[in-house]
Amino acid sequence: MEKNVKRWTDPNGGMGEVDCCIIGGGLVGLATAYRFLEKFPHDSVLLLEKDSRVACQQSTHNSGVLHAGLYYKPGSEKAKLCVEGIREMVAFCQHHHIRHEQCGKLVVAGTVNELPRLETLWSRGNLNGLQGMKRLSVEEMREREPHVAGIQGILVPEEGIVDYRAVADTLAREIVRLNGEIRLQTKVEKLISEGTKWRLVTTQGEFVAKKVVNCGGLHSDLVLKSSGVQRPARIVPFRGEYYDLKPEAQHLVKHLIYPVPDPDFPFLGVHFTRMIQGGVEAGPNAVLALRREGYRMFDFDLREFWDAISYPGLWRFLIQYPSMVTYELYRSFSKEVFCRSLQRLVPAIQQEHLEEGSAGVRAQAMFPNGKLVEDFLFVHQGSLTHVVNAPSPAATSSLAIGRRIVEEIGA
Ligand SMILES: Cc1cc2nc3c(=O)[nH]c(=O)nc-3n(C[C@H](O)[C@H](O)[C@H](O)COP(=O)(O)OP(=O)(O)OC[C@H]3O[C@@H](n4cnc5c(N)ncnc54)[C@H](O)[C@@H]3O)c2cc1C
16 A cells, blocks of 8 residues: 555554545445545545445446437536536446447427427427437437337437446445445445534444535435535425336337426436346336335335425425326226327337336435426535535546536545
């Protein structure tokens, strides 16, 4: 080890002092630790993860898509960090030989009513600096996706698919190579301010850190609350369920096929995604989950459920969007309804082509007035930084988010 490298040396499991401590080993936490070590190679970095492996939550329960930044309001954090993020992620994958493919995505307007929204996407994509986008007629769409239905489309050639499990594992290896340390099965339970430093009370002892970054994903608001301040927004978990296309139907989708999203709804709508490891996924829908890590329909946690239903913001949201919430729930129970949504994009899809696939839970922050937090949201509390809202496209953007946080928290 280099002479002046201040390495984390606390074999007995507690009370050492570290320069930077990251809470949460999803893609955002891993990328932040990695970017910190790249910028400050002589500082000590400790990443604490409650699970027995890194990236077992949102970061590996997602669509595996590299988003290019088409949807996001120009100038927003999402727009900036997604456009930078996809380029950084592709470079990282190329450098580390991680499987990925920029196969392009087709966004399809199914009806005349959707054309103004397609137009908005086109101008947002251009303003955000996406490269090589094309407007496609029905014939041009069919040349690319012979089974697609719709009246007009946009091709986004930069978009692609990637193996996010491999990205996370590679980031973890890089952190260790750069002399950072990752402690698994270490849940942070409380954060206590000690002047400019923070004491972290965990299930594996206590640590003191000069800087702390909370990248707790589905639990980020609870980690924030444990530092003694009020939550500016609360995480409301939305489960997204997928179907897999059976092998005999996989030829119906060549790349990525997405609908034009409903602007009143924070998610992109059910879509088709060719997966990097093979096969095609269809989904996800968006239903309120009864537990933050509730990957199955009836997974339930009384404390978390109470935390959600005692939140006025949730009730205000339910009052604002009753039909959307009911429809998503109905679609979750009915394969027929799910299939009908998919047929709007690819009419040849039949129920018998679909088999139950995986599910993911989105950490979506909600303000007390019931509005969903649209943009990425970072909150600084002295030397403690919270990543309060990092839903999609945060996997794509993770390396850019990490770089941004490190720039903000400085040396
Ligand atoms: C269904 C679905 C589809 C998606 N599709 C895409 C996509 O195609 N492309 C894209 O870019 N994004 C997508 N996303 C979004 C993307 O996956 C997430 O935004 C991203 O993974 C967030 O990463 P994270 O590190 O913030 O959270 P996570 O991956 O959830 O990681 C948070 C980590 O913190 C740990 N943790 C929590 N509390 C504590 C504690 N107290 N102590 C220690 N550790 C703790 C957790 O165990 C977890 O490992 C999708 C998300 C979902 C759910």
